[in-house]
Amino acid sequence: MTTAATQIDIDRDKGDFKYEESHKYDAGIGLTEKTIDYICDVKGENDWIRDFRKRALKVFESKELPTHWATKDLENIDFNKIRYYLAGDKRAKKSWDDVPDEVKETFERLGIPENERKFLAGVEAQFDSEAAYSNIKEAVAKDGVIFMGSTEGLMEHPEIFKKWFGKVIPTGDNKFSALNSAVFSGGSFIYVPPGVKVSHPLQAYFRINAENFGQFERTLIIADEGSEVTYMEGCTAPKFDTATLHSAVVELVAMPGAKIEYITVQNWSSNVFNLVTKRAIAHENAVVKWIDCNIGSRLTMKYPGVVLKGRKARGEVMSIALANEGQHQDTGAKMIHAADETTSNVISKSISVGKGRSTYRGQVRMPKHLKGCKNNTECDALLINSDSRTDTYPAITVRGDKNYVQHEASVSKVSAEQIFYMQQRGLSEAEAMSLSVNGFVNDLTRQFPMEYSVELKRLIELEMEGSVG
């Protein structure tokens, strides 16, 4: 491992280092049917999935970029210059000892094996297109919990996988879900049997190491009746000069009475286009909670949603987005009420620093025939400098008079006088700013798991340090 150390580019940021590439499998540059054949051949996939991918490619090609409502920066993605599949090995290892040194060292520097020992029930660590490591603690596996890569899930448990795959988010949902459907690789497959409560979180870590690369993981989580599971994902990439694409699709299914908590700590470098589709179906009495924290990236577009399909289902989105200089965080939530007495709660906090831009887009839909539905939406924006920008686009469609919706929005600013006050107490300008930001998100992060809020606080500090230079 000491030999590898000389090849590392180290920066102050925890995630900003990379190793020389050594990929055994490389689908080459650009996207055609041949790319898909290559991926299918390497993975040894069945024909139905090959067909599924090829149909998705056609959908992807036929759809326009959503620039009629989203940023024109999307036009800067050159789909012909991206590499769509890069893997060192197509099978994940169950022991860190079997993982190649440079990959293992990457995850060690990101603290993954340490966290696994401390508080996780299982870990999957993806390096470019495939998971390098995947393991679930024996006690959890004994309860019948399945936790593996989506390719393995697809092959080993087709009876569960096929039933839900692409059902929560259809291929044609948007251009990027179609792209993912065509070239997806990696991501997690989780199944929790009825009544099983997984006491510790399952964690996945997504690492992009290669330049000009697109990571397209596909995650499918099914919590069967009355079960409970918490899933955490982290993501990083080193800083490259060229744009990198991350376009995931995440589908969650909470069967009656089940509870899923999905936590994201995203810390992409500032060249990553992060265009992710995340949605859940919540059946009767089920609860789905998305905790979504977006730091870094060049452009993030992500609106986690819950389709509240069963009576008394509940959906929550709690999100924090930090848009630093040159970044655009376009995030929000979707709550689709489709049964009586369903409730949803959206709390969104965004921070814009310098010329950073944050956008909130919310969609709440309650059709006329429903009764007793409730939604609460709060979106708060904090501006750090006078040229920061924030926009809010809440779309609330409520028909009928038997439902209840509440919406609050606020914009506040960290003033020069506030910073002066804090600096007078001995805090540097960066410390003062990060303290204000942490104060702003505090009422939200208090509700997060401890390990997560500590990590978040640290990331905010790093970001603010960088922003004052």
Added chain:
Amino acid sequence: MSASLEIKNLNVSIGDKRIIKDSSLTVPKGEVHAIMGPNGTGKSTLAKALAGHPDYEVTSGDALIDGESILELEVDERSRNGLFLAFQYPMEIPGVSIANFIRAAKNARLPDGEELNAPAFYKELYEKMDMLKIDRKFTSRSVNEGFSGGEKKRCEILQMAMLDPNYAILDETDSGLDIDALKVVSDGVNALRGPGLGALVITHYQRLLEYIVPDRVHVMYDGRIVKSGEKELALELESKGYDWIKEIAGNAA
């Protein structure tokens, strides 16, 4: 070199406007000095300029702590060098508890990589709160958010007690306080008095000086220190009024 907060022929402008004019003053460590003067005469400007507020430009003269000029130092460096400013209008910091704020300020004084010992910190915090007669529930409230005038000023004194400065400037600490709150705040300042602290108390009214008895009194008018004297000067000023000062200022100019 003497242990003092020293202002030498200081001139301060805001934009094109000259506010502080050629003022000099020395507060030796261990003494409490008061600056009195009518509103709009430059007292608060002096306080903010000494703390290093970016809007206040020192055009000439010097300000020194223990013989070393502080004018080139950043706001936070001056603070860590032992200068504390109790604000006339303390700022709110939503979501940041008083305990966390003071802890961050104390952490900023430690060398890189060192962290404050949490139990020791809370022990000290509670001791100082008891001394200042502040309810312990106070610590979990966000800094100054929704505070009454009296609470804000008490919060300032608590921060001062915890940061243990060598020199403190109290800017109109009495403004907006009723007599009970005034007593509590004054008791706090008096409790912190001692050989290790030099204090400059800025006030519009003589009233505060009944509770915080100064070693010396300076009178400011139109950006200048026009008269300095013993504590009796405050009483003289009270009885003769600020017109008397205008006369002195007129003669001096």
